[in-house]
Amino acid sequence: MISAFQKKKLNHLFSVYDVDNDGRITQTDFDMLLESLAKITNAAKDSETYKALAEYFQVNWETLKQLADENNDGTVSAEEWVIYAERMLATDEGFQAMVGSVADTIFDMFDLNKDGKLSASEYTHFCEAYHLSGFDAPTQFAKFMNNEPEITKEAMAKLINDFFLSDDTNSPGNEVFGPLA
């Protein structure tokens, strides 16, 4: 069972994925993410980078739809999302499938200078691509840094782990996708 606090975080993440704010996750949200990411990484439509990104988002959306769209209406509601996440988070394999590889890929996408670390400006790009708003990204980023100038992949994995699994309301990872409402 997930706690009420974990559920709150999952609902927050749902709103992150629901880029166009229509209350459900659809292909459109993934298309919008693809476009903002292509823009930030300067990937032209006919480039290999763009094709790889498009393929990545398509596979992700198809997988999510297959696993979460219980009523087969082609969209994932907030309720379906929480049920799906709760099921995935219940086992190590599920956690890896839902979170592990995604976190790695997203880190690599936004590590724009490919130095294996995430800087405040790279995190800001991440927030822009996901349309996270209502807060100052560099200030937010500073909360995660732990006296280091940048975040390593391992440190980010720990933050993301805490986002999904920690029940400690003081965990810095709780706000890795922006402050909780």
Ligand SMILES: [Ca+2]
């Ligand atoms: Ca949507």
Ligand SMILES: [Ca+2]
């Ligand atoms: Ca559905």
Ligand SMILES: [Ca+2]
């Ligand atoms: Ca970097």
